[in-house]
Amino acid sequence: MVRTAQQFDIVVIGGGPGGYAAALYAAGAGLSVAVVEKDKVGGTCLHRGCIPAKEFLETATVFRTVAGAKEFGVLADPPAIDFSVSQQRKQKVVDQLWKGLEGLMKRRKITTFAGTGRLVGNHTVEIEDGTVLTGTSVVLAAGSVPRTIPGFDVDGRIVLTSDEVLALEQLPATAAVIGAGAIGCEFASMMSDLGVQVTVLEALPRMLPGCDEDVVAVVARSFKKRGIDVRLGVQVSGHKPQDGGGTTVLFGEGEQVTVDAVAVSVGRRPLSDGLLGDGAAVEVDDRGFVKVDELCRTTEAGVYAVGDLIATPQLAHVGFAEAIVAVKDILGESPLPVDYGKVPWCIYCHPEVAFAGMTEQAAKAAGFDVVTKKDPFAGNGRAMIVGDTEGLVKVIAEKGPDGRAGRILGVHMAGPWVTEQLGQGYLAVNWEATPDEVAAFIQPHPSLSETFGETMLALTGRGLHA
Numbered sequence: 499m500v501r502t503a504q505q506f507d508i509v510v511i512g513g514g515p516g517g518y519a520a521a522l523y524a525a526g527a528g529l530s531v532a533v534v535e536k537d538k539v540g541g542t543c544l545h546r547g548c549i550p551a552k553e554f555l556e557t558a559t560v561f562r563t564v565a566g567a568k569e570f571g572v573l574a575d576p577p578a579i580d581f582s583v584s585q586q587r588k589q590k591v592v593d594q595l596w597k598g599l600e601g602l603m604k605r606r607k608i609t610t611f612a613g614t615g616r617l618v619g620n621h622t623v624e625i626e627d628g629t630v631l632t633g634t635s636v637v638l639a640a641g642s643v644p645r646t647i648p649g650f651d652v653d654g655r656i657v658l659t660s661d662e663v664l665a666l667e668q669l670p671a672t673a674a675v676i677g678a679g680a681i682g683c684e685f686a687s688m689m690s691d692l693g694v695q696v697t698v699l700e701a702l703p704r705m706l707p708g709c710d711e712d713v714v715a716v717v718a719r720s721f722k723k724r725g726i727d728v729r730l731g732v733q734v735s736g737h738k739p740q741d742g743g744g745t746t747v748l749f750g751e752g753e754q755v756t757v758d759a760v761a762v763s764v765g766r767r768p769l770s771d772g773l774l775g776d777g778a779a780v781e782v783d784d785r786g787f788v789k790v791d792e793l794c795r796t797t798e799a800g801v802y803a804v805g806d807l808i809a810t811p812q813l814a815h816v817g818f819a820e821a822i823v824a825v826k827d828i829l830g831e832s833p834l835p836v837d838y839g840k841v842p843w844c845i846y847c848h849p850e851v852a853f854a855g856m857t858e859q860a861a862k863a864a865g866f867d868v869v870t871k872k873d874p875f876a877g878n879g880r881a882m883i884v885g886d887t888e889g890l891v892k893v894i895a896e897k898g899p900d901g902r903a904g905r906i907l908g909v910h911m912a913g914p915w916v917t918e919q920l921g922q923g924y925l926a927v928n929w930e931a932t933p934d935e936v937a938a939f940i941q942p943h944p945s946l947s948e949t950f951g952e953t954m955l956a957l958t959g960r961g962l963h964a
């Protein structure tokens with residue numbers, strides 16, 4: 499039986515940050531929108547990614563705070579963790595946000611279809627239950643899944659990816675984290691703070707690829723102090739499950755570590771398998787990413803792709819930005835492309851990392867003559883008050899003809915609440931401002947953001963404290 503297609507202005511496949519942002523933005527502009535989602539709207543970010551990971555990192559912060567309470571004269575018992583309660587709290591936060599999102603989509607009159615959508619050509623999307631939708635435009639936002647490595651079959655008990663770690667009812671006593679990117683460092687930090695003995699195994703000679711070296715050094719120092727064993731430049735060759743539970747992970751030149759669980763965090767791959775039928779003219783690259791131009795247009799006219807499905811930074815907020823670009827293009831509003839070199843990056847391990855723009859190393863490699871300035875949080879009054887003085891702010895500016903700091907190329911931070919502090923740095927980089935301009939703004943006192951203000955003031959040639 500051939501079903502009649504239901505017609506919408508936009509059909510979105512995938513209800514994660516890329517897909518729901520496209521749907522909300524389009525519906526807000528008065529377009530009729532359908533979203534096809536096989537699981538729950540909110541996607542990886544809400545259910546298996548950003549939100550649950552940050553919720554557990556906050557649990558780790560509370561643990562550290564209670565452990566350090568005595569220094570403030572607050573007498574409390576030494577903390578212990580009941581992770582099943584942490585898991586319940588995480589779920590409550592996730593479910594509240596999920597219900598909120600569902601309600602918002604309903605109020606915007608977005609029609610959500612349950613199932614797996616497949617673009618079969620001619621802007622037609624089929625769902626496995628036989629439902630057929632056609633859109634004047636189609637937005638592909640199927641997201642990504644964790645990558646795995648040969649020899650490490652995910653069983654949810656010993657070998658875990660982020661999906662399983664974030665669903666644990668109990669933490670292991672010991673764990674190996676494979677990969678020291680954003681996910682690996684967040685998991686290592688969270689688990690270590692909650693009493694897990696953690697070994698990190700990273701193939702590259704450094705942690706946190708893409709971050710400025712001075713920022714990485716802050717995180718590396720803190721991890722070392724907290725007893726996280728970080729092994730860099732090591733290849734992981736396999737693992738041997740042990741009779742009594744746990745497994746022995748083999749790595750490097752004949753080295754091994756026996757742990758209760760292994761968290762594999764070696765990147766995420768786009769979920770383009772099965773998304774495109776033969777009739778679709780959408781091209782996919784050899785890594786599975788859907789090919790797009792700078793306005794997220796695929797190789798099929800009227801079909802867009804956003805979020806983790808395309809080869810751009812795998813960040814929820816980048817998905818939001820791409821969704822807005824795609825919908826504006828659909829509306830004929832001539833959007834500006836996302837400037838991928840200047841998006842904000844925030845990593846929520848302890849100490850936190852946040853940056854926008856070029857690292858010193860990348861700026862030099864791109865041929866810029868640079869002026870840099872770093873200031874530690876150690877001298878910041880508010881940092882001392884909150885008892886968290888580890889870290890720094892580093893600014894990279896283009897050297898002007900007079901030798902002074904000109905256009906700001908990058909702002910990099912590690913330390914207390916820097917993920918919340920990055921806003922000013924992000925604006926400075928994206929406004930292509932100079933330190934002379936930014937230093938004219940007043941920072942509240944006492945505040946953590948004074949370190950950013952000081953760094954900028956110092957770059958004008960005359961700092962107050964630095």
Ligand code: NAD
Nearest residue numbers: 677678679680681682699700701763764765766812844845
């Ligand atoms: P990633 O690409 O950031 O890091 C993966 C790390 O694993 C790299 O350092 C890589 O060298 C290493 N690696 C790869 N294969 C390995 C192997 N066989 N043995 C040892 N090490 C190996 O990926 P991720 O941390 O899994 O995160 C996935 C994506 O999600 C990234 O794009 C990341 O930026 C994004 N993400 C961002 C945040 C954040 O910004 N807070 C949080 C979570 C995820």
